[in-house]
Amino acid sequence: MNIDPVREWQIATVTSVNDESPRVKLFKLDLANETKFRAGQYFDIRLTAPDGYQAQRSYSVTSSPEDSNSIELAIELIADGEVSAYFHEIVKPDDQIELRGPIGGHFTLSPNFTKPVLLVAGGSGIAPIISMLRHRRSSTRIAPTVLMFSVRTEADALFAQELEDMAQENPNLHIIIALTRSESETPDSKQRETRRIDRSMIDSAITKLAEQPARAYVCGGTDFVESIGNHLLDIGLAYHDIRTERFGP
Amino acid sequence: MITNNFFGRKRPEPTRPVPPGQYLEDGFPVLSAGPTPKVDTATWDFSIEIGGAEIGTWSWDQLNALPQTDIHTDIHCVTKWSKQDTDWRGVTIDALLEDAGVEPPTGFVMAGCDGGYTTNVPAADVLDGKALLAHTYDNEPLAPEHGGPVRLFIPHLYLWKSAKWIRSLTFMDQDVPGFWERYGYHMYGDPWREQRYSND
Numbered sequence A: 001m002n003i004d005p006v007r008e009w010q011i012a013t014v015t016s017v018n019d020e021s022p023r024v025k026l027f028k029l030d031l032a033n034e035t036k037f038r039a040g041q042y043f044d045i046r047l048t049a050p051d052g053y054q055a056q057r058s059y060s061v062t063s064s065p066e067d068s069n070s071i072e073l074a075i076e077l078i079a080d081g082e083v084s085a086y087f088h089e090i091v092k093p094d095d096q097i098e099l100r101g102p103i104g105g106h107f108t109l110s111p112n113f114t115k116p117v118l119l120v121a122g123g124s125g126i127a128p129i130i131s132m133l134r135h136r137r138s139s140t141r142i143a144p145t146v147l148m149f150s151v152r153t154e155a156d157a158l159f160a161q162e163l164e165d166m167a168q169e170n171p172n173l174h175i176i177i178a179l180t181r182s183e184s185e186t187p188d189s190k191q192r193e194t195r196r197i198d199r200s201m202i203d204s205a206i207t208k209l210a211e212q213p214a215r216a217y218v219c220g221g222t223d224f225v226e227s228i229g230n231h232l233l234d235i236g237l238a239y240h241d242i243r244t245e246r247f248g249p
Numbered sequence B: 001m002i003t004n005n006f007f008g009r010k011r012p013e014p015t016r017p018v019p020p021g022q023y024l025e026d027g028f029p030v031l032s033a034g035p036t037p038k039v040d041t042a043t044w045d046f047s048i049e050i051g052g053a054e055i056g057t058w059s060w061d062q063l064n065a066l067p068q069t070d071i072h073t074d075i076h077c078v079t080k081w082s083k084q085d086t087d088w089r090g091v092t093i094d095a096l097l098e099d100a101g102v103e104p105p106t107g108f109v110m111a112g113c114d115g116g117y118t119t120n121v122p123a124a125d126v127l128d129g130k131a132l133l134a135h136t137y138d139n140e141p142l143a144p145e146h147g148g149p150v151r152l153f154i155p156h157l158y159l160w161k162s163a164k165w166i167r168s169l170t171f172m173d174q175d176v177p178g179f180w181e182r183y184g185y186h187m188y189g190d191p192w193r194e195q196r197y198s199n200d
Helices: A082-089 A123-137 A160-169 A199-207 A222-235 B060-065 B093-100
Strands: A010-019 A024-031 A042-048 A054-060 A070-076 A096-103 A117-122 A145-151 A173-179 A215-221 A242-247 B045-050 B053-059 B069-076 B081-092 B108-113 B118-122 B132-137 B151-153 B166-172
Touching: A024 A082, A042 A070, A042 A082, A054 A070, A054 A082, A054 A123, A070 A082, A070 A123, A117 A123, A117 A199, A117 A222, A123 A145, A123 A160, A123 A215, A123 A222, A123 A242, A145 A199, A160 A173, A173 A199, A199 A222, A215 A222, A222 A242, B045 B093, B053 B060, B053 B093, B060 B132, B069 B132, B081 B093, B093 B132, B151 B166
Parallel strands: A117 A145, A117 A215, A145 A173, A215 A242, B045 B166
Antiparallel strands: A010 A024, A010 A096, A024 A070, A042 A054, A042 A096, B045 B053, B069 B081, B081 B132, B108 B118, B108 B166, B132 B151
16 A cells, blocks of 8 residues: 655635534535545645634535535534634634645545444534535446434434435435434334334345445444444454544543 | 634643643543454563563563553644643553563664554653553553553653553564554654654
């Protein structure tokens, strides 16, 4: 394997800011330098105060790698979050943001991987996975894929309409959205699971692949990823075939 | 570049400085490239290889019978969080080498782990009490998601060098990139010089 170059810091320009859910905004940024990345990679953001104080955080790219001149980031407002609060409260189109990337490389999925894939996202853990799915949408060869997406309420289901459109147009893609707050309201037209993702939900999801997934990608909060990772090991997936990304304290 | 309208949060002054680009974290985030492997101390063992020859193997009981060392220190993760005043207990690499009756090696070392994770550091960075095979955190057995039963602990480097679920140390003449290093993370990883990625 070659050593991936990590790009120098560059200045990106915000081109749009949109509410995707009550707690998540989408930011589109034009990159000063064309920057190739793989679906699932992330960028480091660096904010600098006039006194020299700097705050850095990493955010997964949600857009498809086909566009190497701009990226989209989904930023969740974190309680006491310094960088997320800046993005939610201050950032507007035409603002300039310092960033570098791409970073990471293990939690990536190429459209050329055509064996069955299980994707499992908790909350904003959908961010790197939507990039993978967007990239695959443009590919002629699409592997059997199941996405299991756990969110608190319907309103927290980021990219839900786009995901459903993808599943509509591609019989090889199955999407299961699980709402963990039982009181949450869902339009009757939507099929939703109404419990946390458990072993039996995973078992039935895998039946849609017709065979055991060749690889699983799990992204979410620490407890979520620990739980799903344990289920996948119990089911018999090989350790090396389970790729994870965790966030949160 | 000064960021427009960013002034930073009013922060409690840390007891000690934190490395550049880091923020203080009260929790203990978990960053791992895969699931947490199931490791059984009844069958666990740890080995050291120098110059292609295995010089010692230790079972869980043998590890715990060696002299134990406590380290009180701050830890720094490349994902930007630092945690101050953490307490670790384990066995120094020096104690293992002495147990095997072997002189401290030079060159570099590759850590090998359950699940296949690897990471590389200079040999000098795991000697002279600078590193532990740590099995106890905050006076409790090290939790599996944090690398228990035993992780390598090299607190003066970014935490990805402190390989979880450690099973072997392989000393070698040449520096060879490990798991994250092959993805572009820094070969050495000094937080105070902010060596996050290969070109830092």
